[in-house]
Amino acid sequence: MNKCKKIKLFLIVLSIFFCEPFTVFAQYSDKWISLKYESVIHKPNHFYFSKILDERRDKSKVGEVYGINQLEKHLKLSGGTNKNLQNYLSKTFEKNTSEYPIMFKIKELFVDESIDNLKIKGKCKIKVVYSLQRDTTEFELTDFQTAITYTRSLGDYNNYELLLSKVLDKSVNYFNEWMVENYDKNSKLIKSINLVIKPDYLMDNPEKGDTIFWSPTRKVTWNDFKGAMPRNTKYSAQIFNNFEYAAPLKLGDGILTIELQMKVYMLKSLSWTSSTSLSDYSIAHEQLHFDLTKLIVERFKEKAKQILTVDNYDSELQLLFIEMYREMNRVQKEYDDDTNHSINTFSQQKWQSKTMEQMRNLGIR
Numbered sequence: 001m002n003k004c005k006k007i008k009l010f011l012i013v014l015s016i017f018f019c020e021p022f023t024v025f026a027q028y029s030d031k032w033i034s035l036k037y038e039s040v041i042h043k044p045n046h047f048y049f050s051k052i053l054d055e056r057r058d059k060s061k062v063g064e065v066y067g068i069n070q071l072e073k074h075l076k077l078s079g080g081t082n083k084n085l086q087n088y089l090s091k092t093f094e095k096n097t098s099e100y101p102i103m104f105k106i107k108e109l110f111v112d113e114s115i116d117n118l119k120i121k122g123k124c125k126i127k128v129v130y131s132l133q134r135d136t137t138e139f140e141l142t143d144f145q146t147a148i149t150y151t152r153s154l155g156d157y158n159n160y161e162l163l164l165s166k167v168l169d170k171s172v173n174y175f176n177e178w179m180v181e182n183y184d185k186n187s188k189l190i191k192s193i194n195l196v197i198k199p200d201y202l203m204d205n206p207e208k209g210d211t212i213f214w215s216p217t218r219k220v221t222w223n224d225f226k227g228a229m230p231r232n233t234k235y236s237a238q239i240f241n242n243f244e245y246a247a248p249l250k251l252g253d254g255i256l257t258i259e260l261q262m263k264v265y266m267l268k269s270l271s272w273t274s275s276t277s278l279s280d281y282s283i284a285h286e287q288l289h290f291d292l293t294k295l296i297v298e299r300f301k302e303k304a305k306q307i308l309t310v311d312n313y314d315s316e317l318q319l320l321f322i323e324m325y326r327e328m329n330r331v332q333k334e335y336d337d338d339t340n341h342s343i344n345t346f347s348q349q350k351w352q353s354k355t356m357e358q359m360r361n362l363g364i365r
Helices: 003-025 081-090 160-182 280-307 313-339 345-361
Strands: 028-033 047-054 063-066 072-077 100-116 119-134 137-153 192-197 211-213 241-246 249-252 255-267
Touching: 028 160, 047 081, 063 119, 072 081, 081 160, 100 137, 100 160, 119 160, 137 160, 192 280, 241 280, 241 313, 255 280, 255 313, 280 313, 280 345, 313 345
Parallel strands: 028 072, 047 100, 063 100, 192 255
Antiparallel strands: 063 072, 100 119, 119 137, 211 255, 241 255, 249 255
């Protein structure tokens, strides 16, 4: 190789060595912006933002954009992303602890641009989850996402603040409207519970077709035992009595009102007797079965006042029902075993006296 060729090759290698690194290092720079929260006007309905949480994976920037000479830039918020968002979303909201403290959790927030046919196409997107924390439990109320697309000419651009402000405004407006719609409807917004115990169903007018509801003035009679006597039974009679509950809900001003109404009843078609058991003594034994169920229901009401909580009121009420249903079966069996199905007159009188005393103390006899 002659001297001239060696010089040319050396210049080419030198050019590559010195020029290529400048291309890499000059590719990215930072573009700093600040959100203009002065323009935000929001009137929150029954809530305030207690926490602004940036839960994005990369919290250092809010986008990748193009500037002069089509150089890519990291779009960043002056003073930090979290501080800007706190200022922006909290500026017009006065903290009122009587309202709902809402966590504003940002899952996505970015501006992204690409070059296409000497134009820059961009997208500004936000995704937010709104949660309510009560004690140690967090409830996700709803979520929202929106995006703004735009096309602009090549060169620097100064409207990123406006784009971010718009998607943030939309996210706040959405939740404001959601609260207006759900404030008196959504069970997750319950602040407290008001339990109203209504009189037992049809206590004053207890007969309804096949059903007789427990009443202090209406005693069961042998005419109420309409069912067929089972074959191969050693017993002379059996009453089918039971209890249920209804609990319609009303939500208003964050207070859930539960109107608890019990149903204590017997079914004629499932209660039976033999022709040899028609005595006042025997019917008194069956009536006491009915009265014992009524006592269980009164215990149900007292326990319902104590354990109902905001977060688990429905499941606790159902669990209480199961507990008291088992208690009813246990007491009914104990009664029959102790009295030998009314044959033991001494035990029968003991149960009769004890039950009547309990009912008088409760004011239901």
